[in-house]
Amino acid sequence: MIDRIHLKIMAAIDRHGSLTAAAESLYLTQSALSHTMKKLEQQTGVTLWHKEGRQLRFTQAGEYLLQQALRLSPQLERVDQVLKEFADGDRGTLRIGMECHPCYIWLLTVVNPFLKAWPNIDVDVKQRFKFGGMAALFQHDIDLLVTPDPLLKKGVEFIPVFDYEQVLVLSTNHPLTKKAYVTPKDLSQETLYTYPVETERLDIFKDFLLPANTSPLRHKTLEATEIMLEMVAAERGVATLPLWLVQTYQDSLPITYQKLGKSGLKKQIYLGMRSNEDRSFTSAFIQMARASVESEGSST
Amino acid sequence: MIDRIHLKIMAAIDRHGSLTAAAESLYLTQSALSHTMKKLEQQTGVTLWHKEGRQLRFTQAGEYLLQQALRLSPQLERVDQVLKEFADGDRGTLRIGMECHPCYIWLLTVVNPFLKAWPNIDVDVKQRFKFGGMAALFQHDIDLLVTPDPLLKKGVEFIPVFDYEQVLVLSTNHPLTKKAYVTPKDLSQETLYTYPVETERLDIFKDFLLPANTSPLRHKTLEATEIMLEMVAAERGVATLPLWLVQTYQDSLPITYQKLGKSGLKKQIYLGMRSNEDRSFTSAFIQMARASVESEGSST
DNA sequence: GTATATTATGAATATTTTTCATGAGTGTCA
DNA sequence: TGACACTCATGAAAAATATTCATAATATAC
Structure with a gap:
């Protein structure tokens, strides 16, 4: 029944004092306003104003409608404005999915400048997916997926960000440090620590142990990278992690590493x-991610 | 830009799960909804939802718009509802103007049952008018005027409510109590107490003293009826009041009265x-006013 | 009284909304 | 797998609505 235009007209009449002036302020004719409000009066059965000389005087109902107009109009304008911000990419949440546990630390170094560069964009990071990161991406649960396993599929685009080597982390005393490199069979007598995800998603299984039809003596899972490294340092077992991550901890713990294969x-x-989703801040994040790696010199 | 229909559509999609079901709930076709929202998307530049299989999934902007819709739609509906209440006379304020000071006590006996009978109608009483009660009525400052001086004018209607006699209130010891009635000349040696209004509006001047070209020795004004009567009882002067009012105080104060003329x-x-203003509760108030007098047996 | 304001209103016009008909995609089930 | 049922999108036509134009009616200022 009542519509936004009615609120705007009431507010304009109040502000400018006459129908004619209100009409001008709304880029309409006085006639249009008169007709529009007349129709509202007929539909609702209320009288909104009386003519008093050449002035208008609101009735009680008109006064009420004016109050509501003054209250609601700015809220509707705010909705317009925010919608425009969404359209311009000045507002939103970039939801990042992670299928690479150790990348979290690297990600933080990208998120920090991103938040500064895009003050109205929030960032959310998800690490658990019911049906995998790809499904989450397709279902719009996330907007960006950080993964070592790109899947060529219509509707998604993958861009390589950086290369790294997955290595076996060992205590400095470990016998395997003597070898030139580690073979799958070498691990069959070891306790292996990994993050708590399915073995199909763990490189050490997928790309190293399974092809050789081997498995470690024991497989234990841990959430926290630091604890995992402490376990290795304490000679409780071995782990696989990206080389760059091991290097950052090598100074503070008695650990070293070996090539896998x-x-x-x-x-x-x-x-x-x-693909075909053009949110400027998503592309911006990707740019910043690549830049962060290049400055470190560890890139493609 | 954004309009009420967009809010309703968003809420309906959320509630009914599909465009088709939403369209049905709004008594429109699916096509209409699709076109309407498409247009909004084109105007603002946002995408509100994606098709996912045969389902719709809101984008972040869509989710935002939905939240605003759920918040604002009920408020707009409430405005419709209140406007309808104004139209039906289920809401409003009855502003009563008084040009008859002593009638205030009588008025209260009408207002009380009126408030009970019309729980959504407020009552306001005004006693001071810049340009008189008639002007206030014309200017919609008041809706009802209680007056002993009706003015036959186009646009207003006057209905007699009750008859009364204006009498001179005297101390029981006053010499004038000895006479059969009081003449204008009798007052030329008296101190007269009246309400503080223009003499043209005081019956004692307009209808009694001025026609005889007489005036009282002294003229003093007082706001409160009770104080006025105390003054009379203390033999400080005389006053004119409606007979029925004097009678209610005669038992508690040493006062009596005399006919004027x-x-x-x-x-x-x-x-x-x-006239031509049809607010049911205004007429209802008049009915109750007349009824209150009839039950007292002091009416026309 | 005349000129200049105001709002209201009927008719004509312009614009917007809605429907209709249909296309294209997806899930279901025999 | 193919028929079917159901989804949303879309172009064109139809219907409804909003806007303008021209003008009336009325009030105010000089």
Whole structure:
């Protein structure tokens, strides 16, 4: 029944004092306003104003409608404005999905400048997915996927961000440090620590142990990277992590590393996003991610 | 830009799960909804939802708009509802103007049951008018005028409510109590107490003293009826009040009264309202006013 | 009284909304 | 797998609505 235009007209009459002036302020004719409000009066059965000389005087109902107009009009304008911000990419949440546990620390170094560069965009990071990161991306549960396993599929695009080598982390006293490199069979007598995800998603299983039809003596899972490294340092077992991550801890813990296989286990981290979705801040994040890696000199 | 229909559509989609079901709930076609929202999307530049299989999934902007819709739609509906209440006379304020000071006590006996019978209608009483009660009525400052001086004018209607006699209130010891009635000349040696209004509006001047070209020795004004009567009782002067009012105080104070002139000063109280204004509760108030008087047996 | 304001209103016009008909995609089930 | 049922999108036509134009009616200022 009542519509936004009625609120605007009431507010304009109040502000400008006459129908004619109100009409001008709304870029309409006085006639249009008169007709519009007359129709509202007929539909609702109320009288909104009386003519008093050449002035208008609101009735009680008109006064009420004016109050509501003054209250509601700005709220509707605010909705317009926010919608425009969404359209311009000045507002939103960038939801990042992580399928690469150790990348979290790296991600934080990108998120920090991103938040500064895009003050109206929030960032959310998700690490658990019911049906995998790809499904989450397709279902719009996330907007960006950080993963070492890109999937060529219509509707998504993957961009390599950086290369890294997955290595076996060992206590400095560990016998395997003597070898030139580690073979799958070497691990069959070891306790292996990994993050608590499915073995299909763990490089050490997928790309190293399973092809050789081998498995470690024991497989234990841990959430926290630091604890995992402490376990290795305490000679409780071994773990696999990206080389760059091991290097950052090598100074503070008695740990070292070994190549997995003769030529090492080379990996790449990709950022995946839905194609044909053009949110400027998503692309901006990807740019910043690549830049962060290049400045470190550890990139493609 | 954004309009009420967009809010309703968003809320309906959320509630019914699909465009088709939402369209049905709004008594529109699916096509209409699709076109309407498409247009909004084009105007603002946002995407509100994605098709996911045969389902719709709101984007962040869509989710935002939905939240605003759920918040604002009920408020707009409430405005419709209140406007309808105004139209039906289920809401409003009855503003009563008084040009008859002593009638205030009588008025209260009408207002009380009125408030009970019309729980959504407020009552306001005004006693001071810049340009008189008639002007206030015309200017919609009041809706009802209680006055002993009806003015036959286009646009207003006056209905007599009750007859009364204006009498001179005297201390029981006053010499004038000995006479059969009081003449204008009798007052030329008296101190007269009246309400503080223009003499043209005081019956004692307008209908009694001025026609005889006489005036009282002294004229003092007082706001409160009770104090006025105390003054009279203390033999400080005389006053003129409606007979029925004097009678209610006669038991508790040493006062009595005298007819003004041989046949007494007969007055009538009228209720005036703007004609062609059809607010049911205004008429209802008039009905209750008349009824209150009839039950007392002091009416026309 | 005349000129200049105001709002209201009927008719004509312009614009917007809605429907109709249909296309294109997706899930279901025999 | 193919028929079917159901979804939303879309172009064109139809219907409804909003706006303007021209003008009346009325009030105010000079």
